[in-house]
Amino acid sequence: xxxxxxxxxxxxxxxxxxxxxxxxxxxxxxxxTEDVLDNTAVGLFVLDADFRVVWVNQALECFFGLPxxxxxxxxxxxxxxxxxQFLFEDPQEFVDRVLATYEDNTYVERFExxxxxxxxxxxxxxxxxxxxxxxxxxxxxxxxxxxxxTAHRAIxxxxxxxxxxxxxxxxxVPAITYTAAIDGTPTYVSPQIEELLGFTPEQWLADPKLWRxxxxxxxxxxxLGELARARFGDKPLVREYRLLTAAGxxxxxRDAAKLARDEGGQALFYHGVLLxxxxxxxxxxxxxxxxxxxxxxxxxxxxxxxxxxxxxxxIDGNDAFLEMVGxxxxxxxLRWDTMTPPEWRPLDEFAIEQLRWxxxxxxxxxxxxxxxxxxxxxxIGVSLLDEPTGNCICFVLDLTxxxxxxxxxxxxxxxxxxxxxxxxxxxxxNNPIGGILMAAQFALKFHDDLTAVKTALNDIVSHAxxxxxxxxxxLKFAGEAPTERAVADLNQxxxxxxxxxxxxxxxxxxxxxxxxxxxxPAVVINQTExxxxxxxxxxxxxxxxxxxVSVRTEPSADHVRLIVKDDGSGISKEDAEHLFDPFYxxxxxxxxxxxxxxxxxxxxxxxxxxxxxxxxxxGGTTMTIRLPRAEAGDG
Amino acid sequence: MAxxxxxxxxxxxxxxxxxxxxxxxxxxxxxxSSQEAMRVGAAFHPEVLVVDWMLKSDAHGLEVAEDLQRLNxxxxxxxxxxxxxxxxxxxxxxxxxxxxxxxxxxxHDLAAAVRDAVSNPQxxxxxx
Numbered sequence: 001x002x003x004x005x006x007x008x009x010x011x012x013x014x015x016x017x018x019x020x021x022x023x024x025x026x027x028x029x030x031x032x033t034e035d036v037l038d039n040t041a042v043g044l045f046v047l048d049a050d051f052r053v054v055w056v057n058q059a060l061e062c063f064f065g066l067p068x069x070x071x072x073x074x075x076x077x078x079x080x081x082x083x084x085q086f087l088f089e090d091p092q093e094f095v096d097r098v099l100a101t102y103e104d105n106t107y108v109e110r111f112e113x114x115x116x117x118x119x120x121x122x123x124x125x126x127x128x129x130x131x132x133x134x135x136x137x138x139x140x141x142x143x144x145x146x147x148x149x150t151a152h153r154a155i156x157x158x159x160x161x162x163x164x165x166x167x168x169x170x171x172x173v174p175a176i177t178y179t180a181a182i183d184g185t186p187t188y189v190s191p192q193i194e195e196l197l198g199f200t201p202e203q204w205l206a207d208p209k210l211w212r213x214x215x216x217x218x219x220x221x222x223x224l225g226e227l228a229r230a231r232f233g234d235k236p237l238v239r240e241y242r243l244l245t246a247a248g249x250x251x252x253x254r255d256a257a258k259l260a261r262d263e264g265g266q267a268l269f270y271h272g273v274l275l276x277x278x279x280x281x282x283x284x285x286x287x288x289x290x291x292x293x294x295x296x297x298x299x300x301x302x303x304x305x306x307x308x309x310x311x312x313x314x315i316d317g318n319d320a321f322l323e324m325v326g327x328x329x330x331x332x333x334l335r336w337d338t339m340t341p342p343e344w345r346p347l348d349e350f351a352i353e354q355l356r357w358x359x360x361x362x363x364x365x366x367x368x369x370x371x372x373x374x375x376x377x378x379x380i381g382v383s384l385l386d387e388p389t390g391n392c393i394c395f396v397l398d399l400t401x402x403x404x405x406x407x408x409x410x411x412x413x414x415x416x417x418x419x420x421x422x423x424x425x426x427x428x429x430n431n432p433i434g435g436i437l438m439a440a441q442f443a444l445k446f447h448d449d450l451t452a453v454k455t456a457l458n459d460i461v462s463h464a465x466x467x468x469x470x471x472x473x474x475l476k477f478a479g480e481a482p483t484e485r486a487v488a489d490l491n492q493x494x495x496x497x498x499x500x501x502x503x504x505x506x507x508x509x510x511x512x513x514x515x516x517x518x519x520x521p522a523v524v525i526n527q528t529e530x531x532x533x534x535x536x537x538x539x540x541x542x543x544x545x546x547x548x549v550s551v552r553t554e555p556s557a558d559h560v561r562l563i564v565k566d567d568g569s570g571i572s573k574e575d576a577e578h579l580f581d582p583f584y585x586x587x588x589x590x591x592x593x594x595x596x597x598x599x600x601x602x603x604x605x606x607x608x609x610x611x612x613x614x615x616x617x618x619g620g621t622t623m624t625i626r627l628p629r630a631e632a633g634d635g
Numbered sequence: 636m637a638x639x640x641x642x643x644x645x646x647x648x649x650x651x652x653x654x655x656x657x658x659x660x661x662x663x664x665x666x667x668s669s670q671e672a673m674r675v676g677a678a679f680h681p682e683v684l685v686v687d688w689m690l691k692s693d694a695h696g697l698e699v700a701e702d703l704q705r706l707n708x709x710x711x712x713x714x715x716x717x718x719x720x721x722x723x724x725x726x727x728x729x730x731x732x733x734x735x736x737x738x739x740x741x742x743h744d745l746a747a748a749v750r751d752a753v754s755n756p757q758x759x760x761x762x763x
Binding site: 428429436441455463 | 645647650654717737738740743
């Protein structure tokens, strides 16, 4: 060194230059610490070899909520024990981990710690990062950084919880969720696969060919073809096919798959959902079958079928219906209300009321007016299809054939009863005619004997009258004889009738009792006929061996009731069926003609009344006749 | 010439037949009911019975015939009836009826039937 050779002036100049240099360096250093390090977002501790705090930056002051003045120059170990540890959620862990670095100041430590909020201090997550200072002025010391990772943690947490949410969602739905690589290799499959297909997710992922193998043979070609042709766009590719479960059962699935792409449109992977639609498919199948059956029924045109609404429209109808009413398909829609004769409308109204309440209407008979104005009798049944629109499905049966059959049956019944009638008439009338013939021949033979002739003529007269009476009875039954009616007191008629049969009853040990209500309103009747009704009923009661015959009159709502009750032998079930048939009698052997009750029936019907009976074989009979009461103006 | 019992509930038949057959030299009795017929028949021992099929409010003509046949073996029965259906005739065959005669009939025919029953007593039920 030859510094000694320098002049004082030179030294002084050098000194001044050095001072400037130092000042410059100090400026830099100050700028480094104050301007740069203070402004970083990372919290900093700088410790010297004795682990005394040399410097902290502003970020740290903020993170820890401690002013720099209270930290600089302090022993960091004491600081931690006395103050700093209490900032953290888990103080013990913080103490253990940080102090360990001071024990062995050779390694880099890194951990996350959680600062709790207190006063101005905010809660945050910090990543502690520390390392030894190996060179320079603070060699042997340590530098500690704290990175604020609060936002990062929050995002991470959200991601985790959202993934958990999705996973749990995915694993809850009754469907298999899957992802697959671009080459089709499955990468994820949700656990439902085990329940639905009988394979565990592990089994499924282990064998990339499994899906192909489990495809139903009838679907394989179609599904694989669809897949090969598929263009994955924004919308998922939806296919329906069957898979065979591990146990070999068939299940229907709806497979909706999408191709995930990155922002540049590059294909990443497939993801999709396999929904078990077996039940839907079965229902669909059942529906299809039932639809097919229904369609066959409609198209078979065995019966008329229409779709109508409750407001009068016929929206659709099959050919059978159209033929029934004489319209063509082009004329649809039709209106059932205008096609219905007015007298049938109340029944339609009633049916609609039923539909509103119960959804179905009891089949009823009505008529439709055909296009040509003629009427067709039908039986119609209706079921409500859809409540808001009032649409109904109806079957319509043409009753024309049945009506004709009924008519034919009635005709043949009539013929049969004409046969019975003829036999009855023959039987009944031949007796007096025979008497007339005999008396006439007798008179001719004994014409000298005037007494004999007179007797014979009398016989002829009385038997001829009898013939006339029988014919009249027959006509009455046939409803052909004219009758004259007037307002009458039924009680009086009953009393007169009793007079006629009183003796007859007494002779046979029957007591005839009258129970006549004085509240019985007037009736419009042919007195003689109603008298005959009462006589016939009492006569029958007497002949049935009754000891007591009670004849009662009573008023009812809009009728008058006439009740003849006896304690005689009653009516057998077999006889009950023929009770009102003409010439049906249980007393043939005893001269019964079998016209009594049929005449009663005819007369009562003729009076717009009705007749009913109750009887127990051996337990008497009650005949009840109802006659309409006279109305004002009937007089 | 025979003893003839006429049973009919109608007077005109009894009166006319009785006098007519008496004129033909038969001995004639009449009855209006089955009871009367039994009473008369028991004492009279008729050879020919003319009976109405239906006796009003009373026993059946066939019953009268059967009862009287028991009392008087060889009794010939002629049934007169207002309406002889097939079933009536079947019953008659069973009960040994000599002849059925449907009303109205000629009184001469009945008289002839009585003569036939006496002279040729072979049951011939089924014809009139």
